[in-house]
Amino acid sequence: MSGIFPFLALSAILVFAGPGTRGKGIVAAVAIAFGAVIAAVAGVTAIVFPETSSGAQAWMPGLDALGGVFALAVAVAGVACSVYAVGYMPEHAKGKSAAQVGLHFAALVALFYSMLGVVCAADTYGFLFWWELMTLSSFVLVMFDAQRKEVLHAATGYLVLMHIGFFLLLGAFAVSSGQEGGSSFFSGSMTVGVFLLFLAGFGLKAGIFPLHMWLPVAHPAAPSHVSALMSGVMIKMGIYGIVRAALALTQEALFAMGLLVFVLGAVTAVFGIARAAVQTDLKRLLAYSSVENIGIICIGIGVGMLGRAMESDFIAYAGFGGALLHVLGHANYKTMLFLGAGSVVAAAHHRDMNRLGGLLRRMPMTGILFLAATCAICTVPGLIGFTSEFVLFDGLFGSITRGEIMAVAVAGIVALALVGGLTLMTFTKAYGITFLGNPRGCAARDAREVNAVMLVAQALPLAGIVTGPLLYPYLVLENADALFGARYYAQPVIGTMAAVELIMGGIVLLTGGLLYLKAWLNRRAGVAVRRRPTWGCAFTVPSARMQYTASSYNRELQTMLGERGAERQVRELAEEEIFPKGHAFSTEDRDSTAKAVTRWVSHRLRRWTARLALFQTGKTNHYVLHALLLLVLVLLLSLCGVL
């Protein structure tokens, strides 16, 4: 990958030199599209022909089958996001200097190539280099609107957390290379301690509970194509690391660690989607939904590890296979959802669903594309979302019928079923409140369809969503041996998916037939189809403000979850005001878990640093004493021959 640096430098110069925001965007998009084509071709080749190292695979040296899966995901999401930026940025970047815009697009190119670098890296140094570049470039991208205080806050928080993660990874690599006596990169037998370090480090990037705190803050703050790229594929780099570490783990530790990853995954999934269901901010909702999807992927990885621990090829195959399919699927539909949310923000200028509504009639293309992605994430059969869930469910039910890991399988089934139900709730809300009904505010009423470039970009991931059910199982399951060393007959899943496609084709045909029947019946009866206002229960002047809002939609769930999950109402009322002035009313969403974790860590940190402050007395004579003591210590140590 070192041959890439001149290219990166050249594209950065071209981006800065490009004329206007649109020009810079086009340069960046071309640079990314070029890499995406190479990554997609090399990725697919690496998966299908893992042994050969010539031809297309030589384009990206170091890429193996597992990296190929992630390279493919990066390629699809990268193209969509960079094309979207061409249409999105000219409006969004008004008032920004050319240098700022140039920096943004250069960082976009750097983020894309650093993700490819991460999946190609074959040594520790290269991996950490690309990993750090990925963090820095995404940091630059997040803080594009740094003039807003919350964006600056989110971006710095993100940077700090990612560096804590980086040091955990650094420690893990240092320990593992020390143990082996050489620089081994995810190979051989990894011990439990090293794996836990990796899990924490990669978990911070992926957003595993309780390390998810940066996701719901950074995603709404970033421009939409950035949040799409980060949520669609960048957090998957953490998953990539966890899978690599899981495959390198020693046989003895596999069972316990598999159980740990599984439990973390189940908790993350249920927690993430329960939080997503009570959000009123569209992008925050999507961010929490990403947390949930990371959880589902971790359920798969955990099951796969348990399968490896028990040397059951079927369970390992279903677990890892389901996880990797979910990585590919989620990269497609979450990118699409975030880009759709970006279009909503671009058209209505805010993300609060309580003030949106009726956008489908004002932005029909965005609405239809968002609906397609909603269907995919709600696991509508025949789309990619169903495929990965099917493989996971099939694996869990299969292990029940085989009488293995019963308790885990039941827990996984319950978690996935709950997540499925809550996903339906979350995304009927996200779609129904935002796009259907009547506009709840002026901004939504005056919304206009976004430009064609953005629409094309939103439509790009649709290719993966539609062809995915047959293509992705072929890539992931047919080549499971090269990917994660589990051999099983892939034919059933692909055959089943083909059958599901046929059944769904039948459903579509039947729907068409029923619509035809309706038209025929209407014609025969000679009745006209009329349009009237919605029936308002004899109330004659219903207003759009009286519709069900996002907050009312999840009211009952919030009551069930209790105060902890609830959206707190903040009301500022002075107690004894004789002449009351205007009062502010706002609601605020609090993630008490994330807050508790952050507070606990910072509290600990402060206590330890307070102890260190013992030495900082502010008196010169004490400092001289410290220096003297150090000199004596060095003298003693060298006399003893330690130094």
Add this chain to the structure above:
Amino acid sequence: MIPFILILASSLFVKGIINKTRARLAGRTGYRFFQPLLTVGVLLGKGEVYSTSSTVLTRVAPAVYLATAFGAALLLPLGTFPAAVAFDGDFILFAYLLALGKLALVLTALESGSSFQGMGSAREVLFSMLVEPCFFLLVGTLAMVTGYGSFSAIFAEFDNMSVNWLMLSLILGYGFLNLALVENGRVPVDDTRTHLELTMVHEAMVLDLSGVDLAFVQVAGWLKLSVWGMLAVNALIPARMTGWLSVLWFLLAMAVYGAVVGLIESLMARNRMTRNATYLVTVSAIGLLGFAVAYVLMTSGL
């Protein structure tokens, strides 16, 4: 194809039996047995009135809802009669097909822009979320007991003609019956007869549909009633019944199913809305109980 035809046939009379049972227990004669069919016949001759806030989504969604109900019916077997479509993991498709129908109906409801529909759909998705684990647990139990992964193989194998398995079969049947009540919006979770929009769940969602669309939704409702009844019946009637005897058993059992639903509606009050969540979690706990019982039975080797 036989189970599919049976579902279609039974869907025509189950609703009538429920109505008649309810009327008889209340001391009324009740309306005609096939009145639901006549009502739909009338609806088919009417034109639709669409809300001004609706788009093409509202025109398509009721057809999708009906089509998914047909699709789900295709996946169910009856004892040793296999389903029209069967493959490993077909129950996952079954669950998500019904979820697709629900998605279509919920979006239609939200499109009307009325708070009644919003309220109804919020409740509907919440309730179906809470019982979702129950379905998978019950099927998982059956999969564990029989060692198969598709509806047709499971129900062809599941034999409850021993004391232990009879116990399990009763738990499963009870679980499926509760699922049927929830998924079809019957008492004690929802009341199809309620006249107050604020207490409606499923009915509130379809308030703004009319004409052929409403007819589609009603027909889909009959189908779903029979589909869930079919699952309960499959868990209860022994697989040893083969051939036409099982068809007879099925028709009898569906009649009993209708009578039981009617009985529940007559004798029970509807839950208070806020208590429904507790009730539904209990239903899911029944699924877990079924699994635990089956696990104990399997491992103890009885």
